[in-house]
Amino acid sequence: MRKRKTVFILGALSLAVCAAACGMSDNGEQESVQEAPGVQESAKAAEMEAGNPGQPAEETGVFGESAADGRIDFAMLQEQNPDIFAWLYIPGTGIDLPVLQSPVSDEYYITHDFYGDENATGAVYTEMPNLMNMCDFNTVIHGDDLGENSPFKELHSFEEADFFTAHETFYLYLPDNVLTYEIFAAYYDESSDILRRYDYTTYEGCEAYLKDVCTGRRMNRNFRDGWEGLTPYHFLVTLDGTTREDGTQYVVVGALVHDEAGKIDRVILDE
Secondary structure, three states, X not given: OOOEEEEEEOOOOOHHHHHHHHOEOOOOOEOOOOOOOOHXXXXXXXXXXXXXXXXXXXXOOHHHOEXXXXXXXXXXXXXXXXXXXXXXXXXXXXXXXXXXOOOOOOXXXXXXXXXXXXXXXXXXXXXXXXXXXXXXXXXXXXXXXXXXXXXXXXXXXXXXXXXXXXXXXXXXXXXOEEEEEXXXXXXXXXXXXXXXXXXXXOHHHHHHHHHHHHHOOOEEEEEOOOOOOOOOOOOXXXXXXXXXXXXXXXXXXXXXXXXXXXXXXXXXXXX
8 A cells, every 4th residue: 555745844043954945956055045026125126226225116917917017915905806816027028927717717817808808818827736836846837938029938038048948937826825937948848738648646657757758758848957856746737828739838847945834745655
């Protein structure tokens, strides 16, 4: 009989402990962790950059919110649309957007924007099989990347090796937490529906996904050294573009390296 094991990542611990829980380089050295932009620090930086210290930053982004500018008001956001449960910020790109999940249909935000209005490019969203507390082994966040104004268009910046090397992290803001992920892979996946292709409830299913990501032959694949030893005890986010006519889709994959509130855990089947 398989044993069950609870996996914890404690954000209150030092970076050394966090790195041990979330990923080490292949020579045993700790991976570097970038702190998520703080609200006050980011706001001050925005003011100084604008040359207008002491004045509120101009409203930008969806609902006037921006993680880059240090403004994420979840109470206001959920008044506007209660399906908003997180905020995704990828430094170096224009991806600074809310993440939604429809309680009615996994296809709703393919054709509706963040405001709930019909829109051909849709919104950034997860499907109901994924938990909204980000405690799944692999949370798949979808977004259209094919149009000029598509929310995930700038994922394709990671096709360039220099950009991939220079931009290591993205952040997910929750109402009660901030999560930092290190981007370790970006490539064209050769088939669609990553969420249902693998059985993430089992150790073997998680291993199968990791094998495909870390050692599989992929088109235009960029991979960060030191992440070859990923296991089903990590917490991943896969940013998933639209499936093309040839059946491929562009994906960017990150592993959790910092859990500010120490709330990320789950129970999975052991080896």
